[in-house]
Amino acid sequence: MANLLKNKTLKYTLLGIGVLLVSILIIILLWWFGYTPPVNFEKLALETPVVQAQIPSGTNSPLRGVLIGITEEKMLSSMGSGLKRKVAQIGLRLAFPVMTHAYVFEFPGEETPVYLYAIDFGRGIKLVRFGQDKINSRLFGNESPEETQVQGYTLMQRKEQLTVKGFKDINAGAWIGSGLLLCSDPAYLRKVLEQYPEAAEAGSSKPASDAIQIHIDNQTGYMEKLIRYYEQKFAFELFASIDQVSAVDINLAPVNGDTLKGDFAFKTQNPLQEDDPMVSDVDFFYGVLRRTLRPQGIEMSGETVKDAEAVKLQVELTGFRTALSQIEKLTAEDNQ
Amino acid sequence: MKRPFISFLVISSLLLGSRIIATPGSAAPSVSQDAVGFAEISINKSDPGVAWMTGAWLGAPRSNSLKSIYRKYPLNRTVVGIYPSAGASLPFVVVAQSGKNLAGEVEKKEILSIMRHEVAQGQYNRSNYRGYDLYTGTRSNNKGSFGFFIKGNELALGTDANALRKVADASAGTVAPMSAQADYRDLRSRIPAGSDLVFFFANQQNQFANTLRKQERKWKLSLLLSSGDLAGMMGGFNFVDGDKITGSIVFKAKNPKAIRDIQDDANFMGEAIRRKFSHAHITYKKQVTVQGNYVTLSFEMKGLKPLFKDLFTEGVSSLLK
Numbered sequence: 001m002a003n004l005l006k007n008k009t010l011k012y013t014l015l016g017i018g019v020l021l022v023s024i025l026i027i028i029l030l031w032w033f034g035y036t037p038p039v040n041f042e043k044l045a046l047e048t049p050v051v052q053a054q055i056p057s058g059t060n061s062p063l064r065g066v067l068i069g070i071t072e073e074k075m076l077s078s079m080g081s082g083l084k085r086k087v088a089q090i091g092l093r094l095a096f097p098v099m100t101h102a103y104v105f106e107f108p109g110e111e112t113p114v115y116l117y118a119i120d121f122g123r124g125i126k127l128v129r130f131g132q133d134k135i136n137s138r139l140f141g142n143e144s145p146e147e148t149q150v151q152g153y154t155l156m157q158r159k160e161q162l163t164v165k166g167f168k169d170i171n172a173g174a175w176i177g178s179g180l181l182l183c184s185d186p187a188y189l190r191k192v193l194e195q196y197p198e199a200a201e202a203g204s205s206k207p208a209s210d211a212i213q214i215h216i217d218n219q220t221g222y223m224e225k226l227i228r229y230y231e232q233k234f235a236f237e238l239f240a241s242i243d244q245v246s247a248v249d250i251n252l253a254p255v256n257g258d259t260l261k262g263d264f265a266f267k268t269q270n271p272l273q274e275d276d277p278m279v280s281d282v283d284f285f286y287g288v289l290r291r292t293l294r295p296q297g298i299e300m301s302g303e304t305v306k307d308a309e310a311v312k313l314q315v316e317l318t319g320f321r322t323a324l325s326q327i328e329k330l331t332a333e334d335n336q
Numbered sequence: 337m338k339r340p341f342i343s344f345l346v347i348s349s350l351l352l353g354s355r356i357i358a359t360p361g362s363a364a365p366s367v368s369q370d371a372v373g374f375a376e377i378s379i380n381k382s383d384p385g386v387a388w389m390t391g392a393w394l395g396a397p398r399s400n401s402l403k404s405i406y407r408k409y410p411l412n413r414t415v416v417g418i419y420p421s422a423g424a425s426l427p428f429v430v431v432a433q434s435g436k437n438l439a440g441e442v443e444k445k446e447i448l449s450i451m452r453h454e455v456a457q458g459q460y461n462r463s464n465y466r467g468y469d470l471y472t473g474t475r476s477n478n479k480g481s482f483g484f485f486i487k488g489n490e491l492a493l494g495t496d497a498n499a500l501r502k503v504a505d506a507s508a509g510t511v512a513p514m515s516a517q518a519d520y521r522d523l524r525s526r527i528p529a530g531s532d533l534v535f536f537f538a539n540q541q542n543q544f545a546n547t548l549r550k551q552e553r554k555w556k557l558s559l560l561l562s563s564g565d566l567a568g569m570m571g572g573f574n575f576v577d578g579d580k581i582t583g584s585i586v587f588k589a590k591n592p593k594a595i596r597d598i599q600d601d602a603n604f605m606g607e608a609i610r611r612k613f614s615h616a617h618i619t620y621k622k623q624v625t626v627q628g629n630y631v632t633l634s635f636e637m638k639g640l641k642p643l644f645k646d647l648f649t650e651g652v653s654s655l656l657k
Contacts, residue, residue: 237611284611287604294558 032123039120039179041101043196046188050113050222051104053214058098058122061210062254066321068096095124104167105188106222112164115184116192125178132175139173139182150174150193157186211253211262218245239285241278244268258321264313272306279304282311293317366431366492367417367514368506371499372547373537374417374514379410385575386532389644392578396648402432404450405491409434409443417514419499420547424554425480427496429503434489444469444486451493454482466504472497514538519568519588526586526630527572533583537569539590544569560601562587565594567629579641584634592629599626602633609635616643 045052057064072092079085099120106113121128128135136145136156145156157172164171164184172186174193183189216223227242239245246269252262266282282304290300302315367374379390394403405411413433418426438447448471452458455473463470465485472483483500484493492503505511514520520536527534537544545563552558560566567590573583585605587598606622613620619638624631 231615235612235615237615280607284604284607287600287607291558291561291604292556294561295552295556 032126036123036125037177038122039099039101039118039177039181040197041099041118041120044101044116044118044181044192045103045105046191046195047105047107048217049103050106050217050220051102051214053102053212055100055102055212056098056210057096057100058210062257063210063212064096066257068093069321071096091127095121095127097124098122102167104222106220112184114188115164115167115169116188117170117182118179119182120179122178128180129175135180136173139170145173150190151196153193153196155186155190155193157189161186209253211251212260214248214250216248216250218242218247223248239281241276241281244270244278252315252317254320255316258318260317260320261315263315265310266312267310271308272311276306276311278311279306282313286313286315366415366490366503366507367429368502368511369514369517369538370502370511370543371417371419371514371538372426372543373535374415375533375535376413376415377533378413380412380532383532383575385577385580388578389575392644393648396645398649401450401454401493402430405432405434405447408446409436409438411435417499417503418547419496419502420543421496424550425495426547426551427494427499429492429494429496429499431490431492431503434491437489438486438491439488447484447486447491451484465501466508466510468504470497470500470504472500517568520570523568523570523586523588526632527570527584528574528582530574531572531583532575533571533573535571537566539563539566539568560605562589562594562597562601565589565591565597578644580636580638581640582636584632587631587633589629589631595626595629595631598631599624602631606633606635609637613637613643618643 041054055063057067072089075092076085076088079088097119099122101118103116103118104113105116140156140158143159146159148155148157153174153176155172155174161171162169167184169184170182172183172189174181174189176193176196181189181192183192218224221243223245224242227239230236231238245266247267249265249267250262251265252260255261264282264285266278268278272278286300286302286304293300296319298317298319300315300317302313305312305314377386379386381387381390394406402411411432411434415431415433417429417431419428421427437443448460451460451471454475456476460471460473463472468485468487470483470485472481474480475482480495481497482493482495483497484491485500485504486492487504487507490507492500492507494500494503502511506513514536517538517540519538519540523536524534539545542564544566548559548563567588569585569587571583571585573581575581585602587602589595589598602624606624610620610622618640620635622633622635624633626632
């Protein structure tokens, strides 16, 4: 070895390789840790949404592991257990979203609401961008989407628009900063992009908490319409006092990868009476929820409590991992 | 609300709509012990509630074989037995008892001619089981199988030849009937005497819970959270008149620790019935009580006439729409 090192050419070659490797590593690190503007969720809702949900899945969230596990199960199951799968697994873990927001907007005179989703990949966007074309074709089918430039962002939209029947009907998308926006209505997404701040001004997507938060506004009667529709359809009294509910706030914090704890707060602007029918309605809702979740392998325990402004259903859900697998399975069945 | 759940709530009405008839106190000796459960109803013609309902059923335009048989040979008791199965559908048998002998040559011929409408091209295979002629055939449009046999003043019909053979076994006394079970006798003493309709589900070997779970997976809804902890469940309904029903459902716990869950189920079931029927402008009162290992849901319903008329005229779908 000593003799070999005495060979000047070899010595400089090895040194050169070392310098090259270190430089590549530094470049990779600079690239990976370099700034990418996070999605500014506050700038996405142009109107007050009737439903707003946030699902944090950052590195500190116990949800991340579960969500990654399920995605692996779905996407990598055909890869066997070789090196290819290992690399794909590492890639998935690095590129997995850190936060997802969902919004539902209602407009007067419009039959269907507008659904908007914002997925923030954090640093993972740098990897995601490598597979951007594949993602686009998964989203919009084999026919490449129509692309237009809006304020420096590329708005992609289906050439043939889907009739929006539900939350899964996506007609447009755009890559912004570290995230991806998806929307059922291209015109609405265009408006979002037109007012979206320049990359440098983008805010922070760091969640205020690790909890899944859902806010449903009933001031305009969004939930009341839905409930009354199903009551009519099934000739069944589901939630008679829904007109008294001003909003529902759901807050579910992960205790570990399998358990969620939190509450469903049914808020009202009218003072609650001693034996307010809303308590019985929330109790019944709890009963329905428990019985709907049980066949999916989720156990729900809890109680209904009442304060001056809200009836709260405090719950603990276990078997959450199973629940998410079931959701995946159901989605897959729906897509078939 | 999911349809299967609603159908569960109205099971007793369905049983009546499915032409079930019996005498108070009868012990349904025809359903063998390996069944999941059974229901029996009496037609006591002096009972104003049952008399009104029989009249409404007979007067409704929908026709079926049992109605045709009833017109010729009035029935006084009917038992419906449900058997477990590996598949999705549950085999059931109906044992209808008449005051007259049905096994005579003329009667048999008449019944066979009515029953021809039940199967494709009226084609039955005849075999002999325990001395009875067992007729089996296939329903039109691949709607499964159908079979029947006649024994004295009883007609047994059903969707599964094996289940019919078990009925024959129980009738012959070679297999014990469900009504011989200790839980049946125990629960029978806890429902109001003189109930017009009685149903019983046995669960010592988890037969009811397993059957229910299979259905629950299909429906994606759990009807009874405590089904695995029940020893048995019995309901007794009294048709006071065409408009009013009183009754109770008794849940017997196998595991006393599950009383809270059972109580929750009874409360939920009562509340779901109230919500279903309050929408149909039916008055419903309920009370759930706990005594030792028993949870009892007692109820009273009024304003049922329009519902029963719809049921007999339009069938089960009128309740599920």
